[in-house]
Each structure stands twice: as C-alpha cells, then as structure tokens.
Amino acid sequence: MTRSLLALALVALAATTAAADDGDGLYDRFDRDLTLAMNVGGGVVLAGGDARPTLAADLRLRVIDTAGPVVAMRYGSDGRTGHGHVLVGVELRPFFPALFLLDLSTGNEWVDLFVQSFGIELGAALFPFDDDFGVGLGVGLSIELPLLMPSRTSGTFQSIALRLAARRIDGTPSFRATPDQDRSEWTLMATLSFALSARAGIADWEPVRYRLD
Structure with a gap:
C-alpha cells in the first residue's frame, strides 16, 4: 500500500513540473478558511527493537490551513503488549503565514503547498x-506531497495529498497517569489526505471601528 501511495505522489510531481508559476501564495485559503482533513493509510511502528506494520487514520480541523485540533489513531501490535494509541492535540503549520507575510512564496502552487504543509x-x-x-506525550512532524491541488477543485472538496509523518510517543511509566508498562514508540506513516473546506468568514473578521467627528 505504501508503494502505491508513493507511486501516486511521483506521478503528481511529474505532472506539475511544467505548471506555470502564477500562484498568489494563498491558494483560496481566505475564501475557504476552514479545512477538515481526513487521513487514512498505514506505516511502521518501532518499539522495543521491533518494526511492525500498523494502520493509521486521523481527523484534522485547521483555521486558514494554519492551526487547529487533531484526533489521530494508530492501531496494530507494537510487538510487546501495546496495540496502538489515540492522540488528541493540536497541529501548527507555521510556514504558510510566515512565507505569505514575508512575500516569500514561489508562485508555483505545488512547491508552495509542499513547503507550507510542514506541520508540528x-x-x-x-x-x-x-x-x-x-x-503519554505525543509529538509529531509531517509534510504533504500535493496530488490534487485547490486550483483544480471547486466547492467543498479542496485537495488530495500524500501525507508523510513521524510521531514519537513517550509512554515511560515514570509519571502519574502513565501506563504501568512502557508504551514509548516511534511511528512512521504514509497516509492519503482528503481535504474538505468551508467559508466561515474568519478571514474577513476585523474589530469594530469607531470614528470621532
């Protein structure tokens, strides 16, 4: 399955090499300011000296494709006594606002979306x-290879991407509320990301202005 996902990514990359560099750096983010990403795929869990296949899925809600809550699941034996975890937390994609505000976008939609998708x-x-x-404590890094970009979609459906991620779970039984047995692990994942979007008017909000005559 992982090989098939990587093959799709290579095809998408080849198809975009001849694209015109006419992007604005926003790519409809202000017009579709709420993004719901649904990711499903698999990967490898590294724990206790073993490497085993695992399933992975998650839901991510981002405001202006920059930050928001995430619920992620990994299911599969880790080779010890664990069978997976559920991560409840937040995701931050700092490169989009930084590059846009500094006017450092390349204008190439694929390249910009790839760089700006870096997430923590x-x-x-x-x-x-x-x-x-x-x-336990979960920390992860990710980046996405665009397969279907916002310029080629309309309405609620926004994009498709191949998401590559690594997550570290610290489940050391040394703090209160941690498991009695060590659940620490690394998970390397490749998932297909399907993004839906909606306009909530967040990008149009501004404080009330007063005028003194």
Whole structure:
C-alpha cells in the first residue's frame, strides 16, 4: 500500500513540473478558511527493537490551513503488549503565514503547498486498546506531497495529498497517569489526505471601528 501511495505522489510531481508559476501564495485559503482533513493509510511502528506494520487514520480541523485540533489513531501490535494509541492535540503549520507575510512564496502552487504543509503536532497520547490504560506525550512532524491541488477543485472538496509523518510517543511509566508498562514508540506513516473546506468568514473578521467627528 505504501508503494502505491508513493507511486501516486511521483506521478503528481511529474505532472506539475511544467505548471506555470502564477500562484498568489494563498491558494483560496481566505475564501475557504476552514479545512477538515481526513487521513487514512498505514506505516511502521518501532518499539522495543521491533518494526511492525500498523494502520493509521486521523481527523484534522485547521483555521486558514494554519492551526487547529487533531484526533489521530494508530492501531496494530507494537510487538510487546501495546496495540496502538489515540492522540488528541493540536497541529501548527507555521510556514504558510510566515512565507505569505514575508512575500516569500514561489508562485508555483505545488512547491508552495509542499513547503507550507510542514506541520508540528503536540498532544496527549491515550491507550484505549490496552488493558493497561494510561496517558503519554505525543509529538509529531509531517509534510504533504500535493496530488490534487485547490486550483483544480471547486466547492467543498479542496485537495488530495500524500501525507508523510513521524510521531514519537513517550509512554515511560515514570509519571502519574502513565501506563504501568512502557508504551514509548516511534511511528512512521504514509497516509492519503482528503481535504474538505468551508467559508466561515474568519478571514474577513476585523474589530469594530469607531470614528470621532
């Protein structure tokens, strides 16, 4: 499955090499300021010296495609006694506002979306699939390879991308509420990301202005 996803990404990259550099750096983010991304795929979990296949899925809600809450799940044996985790936290994509405000966008839609998709996630890792329930700390990094870009979609449907991510779970049994057994792990993931969008008027908001005559 992972090989098929990578093949799709290479085809999309080849199709965009001849694209005109006429992007504005926003790519409809102000017109569609709420994004709901649904990701599904798989990967490899590294724990206790073993590497095992795993399933991965998540939901992400982003405001102006920059920041928002995330609920992510990994399911599959880690080779010890664990069978996955659920991460509840937040995601931040700092490159879009930084590059846009500094006028550093390249104008190439594929390149801009690729660079601006770099994300950082932080949250609480829960272990609901195990008898030894507890809470750990989850930190992750990700980047996306655009497959279908916003310029070629309309309405609610926004884009499709291949999301590549790495997540570290610290489940060391040394703090209160952590599991009795070590649940620490690394997960490397490749998922297909389907993004839906809506206009909520967030980008149009401004404080009330007063005029003194």
